[in-house]
Amino acid sequence: MGTGGKSAHAAHTPREPEEPVRDLREIAHAAQVRELTAAGVLEDPAWRAAFAAVPRHLFVPYFWTGRGAGHERLWAEDPDPERRARWLRGVYTDAPLATRLRDGELLSSSSQPSLMARMLDALDVRDGDDVLEIGAGTGYNAALLCHRLGDEHVTTVDLDEEITESARAHLALLGYRPAVVTGDGARGCPSRAPFDRILVTCTLPLIPHAWLGQCRPGARILAPLSTGLIALTVRDADFAEGRFLHTSAYFVPLRGATAGPPPPGMGGPLHGVPYELVENERFQFLLILTAGVLRPREALDLWRGEGRPARERFGVTVTAEGQWAWLDDPRGPYVWPLGETAGAAGS
Template sequence: MGAAALDKDLDDLAATARAALVREIDTSGAWDDDPVWQETFEAVPRHLFVPYYYVGVVGGYERRWGESPDPRTRERWMRGAYEDTPLATRLRDGELLSSSSQPSLMARMLAELRVEDGNRVLEIGAGTGYNAALLAHRLGDDDLVTTVDLEPEITESARQHLAAAGYHPAVVTGDGTRGVPERGPFDRIIATCTLTSIPRAWLAQCKPGARILAPLATGLIVLTVVDATHAEGCFLHTPAYFVPLRGQTRPDPETLDLDAVPRRARDHELFRFLLALTRGTLDPHEAFAVWDRENQPERRRYGITVDADRAWAWLDKPEGPYNWPLR
């Protein structure tokens, strides 16, 4: 079979696989509240943003490459690009630096961002550029979208992927914790990396009423900005696991002693969320006492408040009996 025929087969596979992914996301209900995202995911080709990625195998990772001379490898690459799974895209010494998030989780986050026509949006964590392309397509104006990442290699490859797909939002190399003040003020900020707290610089670059959506602990927090120093909001019910935000000061990792915690809680996903949210404030036994007393609260009962002097997490209400400073 000639090269042209092979390319056509791969293009046909891309269209079929993308349509199947969109149906799968639709079935999950991810964009029920904002169905305009369905057309966006139908239009933006994910495979252009993952020319290669890594799949975990015994003993390490296997690289799948869209330019492989083996047609079967190229087919596996294309099919994998449209699976509803996160894809590892950049490794360093075995550490994951960047990835393309699970598409259905991306769709849910974008729908919860509640983007409106004309909004200026800042994305923290450029990744492959795919999320910025989805935002640019949805808004119909590349200049409304800014994406920032600390790693020059990541921003350069994101810029190339975006151009290949026909999108040209602002791609900035810099510390995402500082935002991008010269591109603001923003109506929406979305982070695609896990935070330990909410950078106050973001609030100062937002319009009153702006919406911030970010992974924190193992959940997704949605904040409404009141003014340059105040924001508040609750977690979504959705679990979320992302690469940590580089540039943000993080406490040193510590091994938690869970021996005093009953077995039913140790591996319970909601207890692990509370542990992550209160790390450095509650020890596991204290966290279990709260979790058990409050009947294993769902993420939606937790929230975060940021004011001029402090930032804290809370259960049920900001000034209630359960609140913990964010580190």
């Protein structure tokens, strides 16, 4: 007699296996890509695909929080689940992370992802471009470049062998094998030249002249200078010129024998400068850019007189004879040498 119900075969047909629970790291990675896209820093589909393909957590297995003696190390394999969760939250927060310390001094970091995205977009790469990165860091930035351009077009340099070995290992986890070179980034990488783009992830006091000779005509150099990003177009081995981008940028200083002196300090109290302006980011940019050439009060008078100019009104010219920063026009009235320590006012 029939049962009137489902057949025995149907009753025992196994259910479709449930979708496996996604790894929390994958979820956090995907969320960050969505956040960066929503913030408008991944409008280029090629860079959006690169960020989606390269998870940050593989390049930051640990990082340091706090300052001075209060540094705390958070890492991926911590036996404490709460500390592991803090590590993962930190990795996928849009913030720079301290990845290497020595005697309390920060040597290397993983840059803020949104700033990385802005810099990669501003680099304006094209298929087939050869890129030199100064400052290998964790290897994360090099991985993004490899995904976009191919391993053979990417060279990354760092002074510290421990940093380059670590970056190479991180890159290999995803199958990327660019040229990872241990050396003085201020000297560039002549054995891999010429380059179409140079991307710098450490703050400079000056543009190392050696880089120009390792560039093809029309190459672009994007580098942190003062608290901004200078985008230079290289004409030849003896000339490059360009303007600052509007965005702010704070990086670990370039290290190496040929890096040049650190930016001169402002020599004590900023007499005549209102405290609220000392804390103003745009004014800080001008103070650092003109330190050693303009006294703080002179910088303030210039800044006020020219309508509190934003970063993009400033530029830099590099020649065989020297380097100059300028406001609005490289041949205008406001031009001053970079790297000077004299106390005289600029013209």
